Amino acid sequence: MTDEYRHVPVMLQEVLDQLAPKPGEVVCDCTLGGAGHTVELARRIAPDGLSLGIDQDDAALAAASERIGREVPGARHLFLKGNFGDLDDLLVQAEVPEVDCFLFDLGVSSPQLDAPERGFSYREDAPLDMRMDPGENTLTAAEVVNHYNEADLARILRAYGDERHASSIAREIVRRRQKAPIETTFQLVDIVKAAIPARDRRRGGHPARKTFQALRIEVNHELESLERGLDAAIRWASVGGRICVISYHSLEDRIVRHVFGEMSQGCTCPPDLPVCVCGNVPIVEVRTGRPILPSEEEVERNPRARSAKMRVAVRLDATHGNGGPRP
Numbered sequence: 001m002t003d004e005y006r007h008v009p010v011m012l013q014e015v016l017d018q019l020a021p022k023p024g025e026v027v028c029d030c031t032l033g034g035a036g037h038t039v040e041l042a043r044r045i046a047p048d049g050l051s052l053g054i055d056q057d058d059a060a061l062a063a064a065s066e067r068i069g070r071e072v073p074g075a076r077h078l079f080l081k082g083n084f085g086d087l088d089d090l091l092v093q094a095e096v097p098e099v100d101c102f103l104f105d106l107g108v109s110s111p112q113l114d115a116p117e118r119g120f121s122y123r124e125d126a127p128l129d130m131r132m133d134p135g136e137n138t139l140t141a142a143e144v145v146n147h148y149n150e151a152d153l154a155r156i157l158r159a160y161g162d163e164r165h166a167s168s169i170a171r172e173i174v175r176r177r178q179k180a181p182i183e184t185t186f187q188l189v190d191i192v193k194a195a196i197p198a199r200d201r202r203r204g205g206h207p208a209r210k211t212f213q214a215l216r217i218e219v220n221h222e223l224e225s226l227e228r229g230l231d232a233a234i235r236w237a238s239v240g241g242r243i244c245v246i247s248y249h250s251l252e253d254r255i256v257r258h259v260f261g262e263m264s265q266g267c268t269c270p271p272d273l274p275v276c277v278c279g280n281v282p283i284v285e286v287r288t289g290r291p292i293l294p295s296e297e298e299v300e301r302n303p304r305a306r307s308a309k310m311r312v313a314v315r316l317d318a319t320h321g322n323g324g325p326r327p
Contacts, residue, residue, distance in 0.1 A: 009036030010105060010246055010305045011294050018287070018312045019242045021045050025100035028052040028091075030084035030229060035064035037103055042068060042075040052094055053079040054087070056133035083133065085225025087232035098238040104229065104245040106252050107304065108132075108216070120216060122208040125186040130212075130219045141215045145182045150174045160223075160251065161214030168195040169211060188212075213249075223251060230259045234284060237315035243284070248307045253291065260286045260313045284313040 009015070015037055021027055021044040029038045032053035042051040051068065055061050061079050068077050082090045084104065091099070108120070119129030119141060128142035145153070150170045157166035172195040173182065182188055192208040193201060201207045217223060233243050247253040263283040267276045291309035299306050 008302045008304070009040075010107065010302065010308050011292070011298065011310055012037060012040060014292055014294075014310055015103060015244055015246075016040060016044070018244050018292070018310070019101040019103065021049070021101050024048045026050045026052065026096055026098070027101040027103070028054070028099045028233075029103045029105075030054050030087065030233070031103070031105045031107075032064050032079060033060055033105070035067050037105065038064065038077075039068055039071050041101065041103070042072045042077065046072060046075055049076065050096070051075060051077040052091075052096070052099070053077065054082055054084055054090055055079070056081065056083055056136075083136075083225055084229035085221070087229045087236070091232070091236055098241070099233070099236050100238050100241050102233040102237060102241070102243045104226070104233075104243075106222075106226065106245070106247045107308075119185055120212070122185060122189050122206055122212050125184055128183060128185055128188060130216045132220045137220065139219055141188075141219050142181070142183055144215055144218055145173050145188060146177050156218050157211055157214045159214075160217040161210035162250070163210040163214065165196045165200065171195070185212075217251075223255060226252060226255050227259060230256065234259075234263055234313070234315065239315055239317045241315040243313045243315070244310060245312075246308050246310050248309075253309050253311070256311045260284060260311060264313070281318045282316055283318045284315055287312040287314060 019027070019041065021041050023045055025045045026049065027041045027045060029035070029041070029052070032038060032055040035053065038051055038053050042049070045051065053064055055064070058081065061081055065079055068075055078094055080090050080093060116124035116126045119126045128140060128145065130141040131137045131139070144156070148156070153170035153173055154166045157163040157169055163169065169192055172191050176182060176191050182191065188211070189208045192211050196207050230243070230245070237243060245256045247256055264286045266280055266282045267278055268280050269276050269278050288311045291311050294305040294308050
């Protein structure tokens with residue numbers, strides 16, 4: 001495996017505990033990366049289980065294939081290029097009837113962030129790109145900053161980056177692009193620094209961090225893809241199938257909580273009705289009332305885990321129980 005894809009999987013033991021993979025099961029890592037989680041899952045479903053993996057990055061797919069072949073020889077696996085937002089199509093392509101374990105680790109892999117030419121990093125001067133899959137996605141960060149109106153820019157920075165200076169940054173972007181197109185990461189960094197008061201630039205990490213995060217989410221439609229992917233995973237999960245999601249910021253966690261909450265909703269009829277007429281039955285059982293957090297030891301060992309939150313749901317048999325007496 002290339003050095004770029006040697007990274008420590010976040011909350012590995014918690015993932016194994018919650019998914020509890022068994023020999024012969026089908027597991028799907030929807031965010032394959034360097035296959036750190038997948039390799040350990042594959043060990044536990046061998047020899048007859050099937051490991052599916054999804055990633056948008058060709059280098060990640062190649063590195064993961066090499067690693068699983070070396071570390072779990074003979075393991076049945078199928079790694080597919082794509083976005084988990086298209087999970088329905090990818091699982092049809094994989095020709096599996098159902099999946100026993102789903103994992104979503106929503107952190108962006110370090111190799112993508114660290115490759116200067118990808119335009120993700122505010123620490124390297126590069127073209128403003130930020131596309132996870134340049135072959136499929138035509139929208140770049142440069143397109144966003146040069147063509148979105150001021151109100152939409154402010155909305156994105158506020159909603160996706162929790163940026164308190166969103167309006168000032170959006171105003172400065174529009175002012176600068178009237179003089180010349182904004183084409184590089186360092187041009188954008190200078191704009192952000194100019195828009196944020198000096199006292200605020202000195203705290204809370206790099207001043208452009210939130211702006212770059214917000215643009216990355218917008219360019220790659222990350223939140224829409226997450227909701228579609230979770231909906232698909234719940235539909236494809238076997239009865240008793242486990243779905244585990246590791247998120248890293250509040251917007252992602254909110255979507256996971258909302259989707260799991262909606263799918264775990266049972267009868268909504270007024271309590272004085274003797275018979276259920278709504279027909280709603282819970283599709284999943286949520287195992288995590290509160291998210292599981294990484295241990296202090298893991299955070300010290302792997303700072304990438306610091307903001308991680310894990311939520312887990314289990315697929316129920318929803319083919320019975322429509323109508324009839326109230327419980």
